Amino acid sequence: MVQEKSLYTQREGNRKFDEMRPIRAKVGIVPSSDGSAMFETGKTRAIAVVRGPRTLHPQHMQNPQKGILRVSYGLMPFSVWDRIRPGPSRRGDEISKVSEWALSSVVDLKAFPNSVVDVFIQIPQADAGTRVAGLNAASMALAHAGIPMKEMISAIAVGKCDKTILVDVDYNEEHFEEGEGPTDIPLAVTSRKQNIALLQLDGKISPDELKEAIKMGKEACKQILEIQKKALKEINTGDKDE
Amino acid sequence: MENSEERQIVIPGENIVSGDNFLPGEGAYRDGNDVVAKRYGIVNISDNYVRVVPLSGVYFPRRNNVIIGTISGITMNGWLIDFGGSQNAFLSLNEVPRYINKNELKEFLDFGDSVIVKIWDTQSRGIDTSMKQRGLGKIEGGMLMNVNPNKVPRIIGKEGSMVKIIRNATDCNLTVGQNGVIWIKSNKIENEILAKKIIDYIVENSVLVGLTEKVEKYIKSLGLEIKENNLNANDDEVEIIEEETDKEE
Numbered sequence: 333m334v335q336e337k338s339l340y341t342q343r344e345g346n347r348k349f350d351e352m353r354p355i356r357a358k359v360g361i362v363p364s365s366d367g368s369a370m371f372e373t374g375k376t377r378a379i380a381v382v383r384g385p386r387t388l389h390p391q392h393m394q395n396p397q398k399g400i401l402r403v404s405y406g407l408m409p410f411s412v413w414d415r416i417r418p419g420p421s422r423r424g425d426e427i428s429k430v431s432e433w434a435l436s437s438v439v440d441l442k443a444f445p446n447s448v449v450d451v452f453i454q455i456p457q458a459d460a461g462t463r464v465a466g467l468n469a470a471s472m473a474l475a476h477a478g479i480p481m482k483e484m485i486s487a488i489a490v491g492k493c494d495k496t497i498l499v500d501v502d503y504n505e506e507h508f509e510e511g512e513g514p515t516d517i518p519l520a521v522t523s524r525k526q527n528i529a530l531l532q533l534d535g536k537i538s539p540d541e542l543k544e545a546i547k548m549g550k551e552a553c554k555q556i557l558e559i560q561k562k563a564l565k566e567i568n569t570g571d572k573d574e
Numbered sequence: 575m576e577n578s579e580e581r582q583i584v585i586p587g588e589n590i591v592s593g594d595n596f597l598p599g600e601g602a603y604r605d606g607n608d609v610v611a612k613r614y615g616i617v618n619i620s621d622n623y624v625r626v627v628p629l630s631g632v633y634f635p636r637r638n639n640v641i642i643g644t645i646s647g648i649t650m651n652g653w654l655i656d657f658g659g660s661q662n663a664f665l666s667l668n669e670v671p672r673y674i675n676k677n678e679l680k681e682f683l684d685f686g687d688s689v690i691v692k693i694w695d696t697q698s699r700g701i702d703t704s705m706k707q708r709g710l711g712k713i714e715g716g717m718l719m720n721v722n723p724n725k726v727p728r729i730i731g732k733e734g735s736m737v738k739i740i741r742n743a744t745d746c747n748l749t750v751g752q753n754g755v756i757w758i759k760s761n762k763i764e765n766e767i768l769a770k771k772i773i774d775y776i777v778e779n780s781v782l783v784g785l786t787e788k789v790e791k792y793i794k795s796l797g798l799e800i801k802e803n804n805l806n807a808n809d810d811e812v813e814i815i816e817e818e819t820d821k822e823e
Contacts, residue, residue: 366632385632385660399660438586440612443634447660475586475614478631480601482612483587524587524610564614565583 338495339511344504350548352488352500352555357468357563359476367477369563371469373500375459380469381452382477385441388448399441403432403451405466411458427463428453434467434487434520434530440480449479460503461489464518467530472560476567484560485529486553487520490545492537497545499552512536519549523557526550583629584611590624601626633659633723633753635701639693640710642718642751645683651676653683655691657753658723661700665691669704688713690749690757709749716747716759717766721777723754728780729773736776736789742801743793744769768796 343349353374362368367382388394405428409418431453441449451474453466464487471485491501494511501516508514515535522529528546537545584590590602590609598604601613602624611617615626628634635641635657643657652666665683667674674682683689690710691703705711721729730737730750737748746760746769756773758766775792776785790800 360630367630387661444660476630478613478615478628478634480612481586482603482610484585522587524605561585561588564585 338493340493340496340498340505340508343498344502349496350499350551352552353502355556355559357472357559359472359563359567365473365477367473367475367479369469369472369476371465371472371560373461373465374502375457376461376465376502377455377457378462378465378469379454379456380466380473381454382449382470382473382479383452384449384477385444385447385479386450388446393448394446396445397442399444399447399449401432401436401439401441401449401451403435403453403470404428405431405453405455405463407455407458407462411455411462427466430530430532431463431467431470434485435470435474437527437529438471438481438483438485438522439474440482443480449474449477458503460501460506460516461518463487464489464520467520468556468560472564475564483522483524484557485520485522486556486560487518487530488549488552488556490517490519490549490552491515492517492535492541492545497541497548499548517542517545517549519546519553521550521553582617583615584617584626585614586611590617590626591619596622596624599623599625601628628724630724633657635659635663635693635696636752637693637696639752640690640749641693641703641753642688642690642713642749642755642757643753645685645687645689648679648683648685653679653689655689655703657751657755658720659701659753663691663693663701663703665689665703665705669694669702669706671706683712688718688757690751713757716757717763717770719756719758719770719773721754721756721773723752725777725780726750726752726754728785729756729776731786736786739786739789739793739800740769740772743798744772768798771796 356372358370361370362381365381369380371378385399406424407416409416451470453470455462467485467487489501491498492515493505493508506514506516515537518532520530588611590611592608596609598609602609603612609624611626613626613628615628618625618627641657643655645653646656647654652664655663655665657663689712691705692707692710693701694704695702741748744765746758746765749757758769760766
C-alpha cells in the first residue's frame, strides 16, 4: 500500500508549509536583570532573563580558566491547558541542558574566570516549540546583558506531518497521528557561520527529508535573526533620541 | 570612516567593517577578512581600531577606573572588595598610603566598610586596586547610591561638567564610581537628598542631546540656583579622579 499524497494538506489559518507563525520579540522586559528578552511565535511565548557574570558559589564549582554558563528552563504552571507541576522535572532538566550546550557554543566567557552567567528561561504560554522560542529569547537576553558572543543563535522547530515537511509546528501538528505520524525537529543555527548548535529529532523521517527539513529550518532562522536584530537595535537603552 | 556621527548599533556576530586595515579592539574579533562584533553595543572606530562600546549589562572593570565598593573579605596582605562585578577586587596592603600593622588589618578597614579605590591592573590574577592617590580612601559619612553603570558617563558629563553642576547647585561633594556607585557627602543631609534627586532625574531622562539644559531646568524647579564658578576647596580633589577616568573612556 503505497500512498502518494500526504494526508496533511491544510494548516491552521491558511499558513503555508514554510511559513512561521506571527513573531514578536522584545528586549529589556525585566528592568532588574542584567539582560532580558521576550520571544513569541503564535501562542508560544518565552521569557529569558540573564544575570551575571557574577561570582559562582559553591566555590568548588568555579572554573579558574573561564566562566561557566548555567541555563534553566521551565514551563509555568498555567502555560498549558492542564496544570503543570511547578519545579524541576525530567523534561525541564533535559531542555535546560541542551539549551546550555547550544548557547555555550557561541558565548565566550574566557574573560570571567570563577564566575557564572545564569540564564533563566520561562514559558508563560506554550503551544509547541517552546525550547526554540526559549533559545531565541535567551540569545537576545545574553546579547542584551553584554556577554561576549561570537555570534547569535536563532532556532526553529521544523517537523513533518505524515509526508508534509513543515516549519514552526504548533501543538496540533505535533500531535498529528494519521499516516506516518508527527515528527518534531528543534533546530538552532548560529547567525554567522550557519552552524547547527542544536538538532533534536522526535519521530520518523528519511535522510532526504531530514536534509530538506534542515534547509527549510535554516531559511526560517535567517528570518528570525532579522527579527532578533531589529528587537535589539530598537530597544531604549536609556539614551532616548528625541 | 573616521568616527561617523550616526551611532551604529551592532549585535554579536554582525560584520562591522571588512578589510585588512582594521584592528579588532575591545568587543570585536577578526574572522577572515571581516571585523566582527563580539558584543552588543555601539561601534567606535578610531585610527582603524574598531571597538564596540557596550550599551547594557554589568560593569566591566577597566584600568584606571575609580570604583566604590565594600570590603567583603580580609586576607593575609590585603582586602577583598565587592564592587558588583563578576569577581572581587583586591586591595593590597602596599597600595594603602599609610603604615598598617599586618596583624590588625581590621583596624583600618573592616567588613562592610566602603572604599573609593582605583583599578591599576586587570590583566594578571584578578583585579588589583590602589588607594594611593588623592580622593581615594575610606568613605566616612555621606550617602551612597547605586545607578546603572552604563549611565555613569551621563552623570559625569563632558569632562565632569554634569557633576560640577550638581555639586555647585547642592553644595555637595560627589564621587562617581565607574561601577555605578555614587558617594554624596555634604554638611546638610537635605543637600544630599537633593543631589540624589537630581541624579535620579538624570538616570531617568538621559537624553543624548540637550541633557544639560534639561537638568538645569530641573534644578531650578527644585528651588536651587545654578552657580557658575564655585571655588570650593574640595573641587579639585574630585576632579582629578574624574579626568583620569574620562581618558579611558
